[in-house]
Amino acid sequence: MKFGCHLSIGDGYLGAAKKAFKMGAAAFQYFPKNPRSLSIKDFSQDDAALCKTFCDENNILSVSHTPYPTSITPHDAKKREQVIRSLLNDLEITEACGSIGAVVHFGKHLKNKTLIESYQLMIEVLNEVLSEWNGQAKVLLENNAGVPGTIGTTLEELVQIRKLCDYPEKIGFCLDTCHAFSCGLWNGDNWAEVIQKGKDLGYFDELKVIHLNNSKYPTGEGKDRHAPIFQGGYIKEDQFDQLMKTPKLKEIPFILETPKEVVPHEKEIKQLQEKWG
Numbered sequence: 001m002k003f004g005c006h007l008s009i010g011d012g013y014l015g016a017a018k019k020a021f022k023m024g025a026a027a028f029q030y031f032p033k034n035p036r037s038l039s040i041k042d043f044s045q046d047d048a049a050l051c052k053t054f055c056d057e058n059n060i061l062s063v064s065h066t067p068y069p070t071s072i073t074p075h076d077a078k079k080r081e082q083v084i085r086s087l088l089n090d091l092e093i094t095e096a097c098g099s100i101g102a103v104v105h106f107g108k109h110l111k112n113k114t115l116i117e118s119y120q121l122m123i124e125v126l127n128e129v130l131s132e133w134n135g136q137a138k139v140l141l142e143n144n145a146g147v148p149g150t151i152g153t154t155l156e157e158l159v160q161i162r163k164l165c166d167y168p169e170k171i172g173f174c175l176d177t178c179h180a181f182s183c184g185l186w187n188g189d190n191w192a193e194v195i196q197k198g199k200d201l202g203y204f205d206e207l208k209v210i211h212l213n214n215s216k217y218p219t220g221e222g223k224d225r226h227a228p229i230f231q232g233g234y235i236k237e238d239q240f241d242q243l244m245k246t247p248k249l250k251e252i253p254f255i256l257e258t259p260k261e262v263v264p265h266e267k268e269i270k271q272l273q274e275k276w277g
C-alpha cells in the first residue's frame with residue numbers, strides 16, 4: 001500500500017519529496033503554490049525536475065492540491081478567468097514535478113443558478129482549461145462533503161461530469177473518505193455497495209488518489225472535519241479495514257490530510273503500514 005500525507009513546499013518541491021522519503025512515505029501531496037491565492041507562480045523548473053527525478057528513483061508517487069480559492073463554479077467572469085489561468089499554472093507545476101494530477105474540488109450549487117446551470121458551468125470551465133492542456137498530469141475531481149443530496153457528493157455526479165466534458169481522458173478522481181462519510185455515500189457499513197456502484201459506473205478505473213481521513217462527526221451530518229485514522233474519529237478500524245482490502249485500491253496513493261498536531265503524520269504513516277502495509 002502506498003501511504004503518505006500532505007507536505008509543505010517550504011523547502012521546495014524536491015524538499016517535499018525528500019521529506020516524504022525521510023518519513024518512510026510512499027506518496028505525498030503538496031500545494032503547487034500559495035494555497036490562499038490564485039496568482040500565477042513563476043516556479044523553478046530545476047527544482048520541479050529534481051523532484052520528479054527523486055520520486056522516480058525512490059518510487060514515490062505524488063499529487064498536487066489546487067489552492068483553496070479554486071472553484072470550478074466561479075461566480076463571475078473575472079473569477080472564472082483567474083481560476084482557469086491558475087489551474088493551468090497548477091497543471092504545469094504538477095507535470096514538471098512528475099505528479100499524477102492536481103486535485104480540484106467539485107463545484108458548488110450557485111445561488112443565482114439552477115443545479116443544472118451549475119453543472120454546465122463546471123463543464124465549461126473544465127473544457128476551457130483542458131482545451132489548453134496537453135500534458136500527462138490530470139485534473140483529479142474530488143468528491144464534496146455535505147449533507148446527503150448536496151452537490152458533488154455522489155459517484156454518479158463525478159462520473160457524469162467527467163463524461164460530459166470534451167476531454168474525459170484528462171480527468172481522474174480523488175476520493176476523500178471523510179467527505180464520503182460525511183454525506184453518507186460511505187456510511188461505514190456499506191463499502192461493498194460503494195464498490196459495486198463504483199465498478200458499475202466505471203468510477204474506480206479513473207480513481208487516482210485517496211484522501212485518507214477519519215471524520216470528527218457521525219455520518220450524514222455533512223460536516224467536513226478530519227480526524228486522525230486511529231484516534232477520535234467516527235470511522236472504525238474494521239470499517240477502514242474493508243476499504244484497505246479492496247484489490248482495486250492496491251496501487252493508489254493514500255494521502256493523509258488529518259490533523260498532524262493531534263497525531264504526527266510520520267507516526268500515523270507507521271501505524272498504517274503496520275496495520276495494512
Ligand SMILES: [Zn+2]
Pocket residue numbers: 142176211257
Ligand atoms: Zn480531501
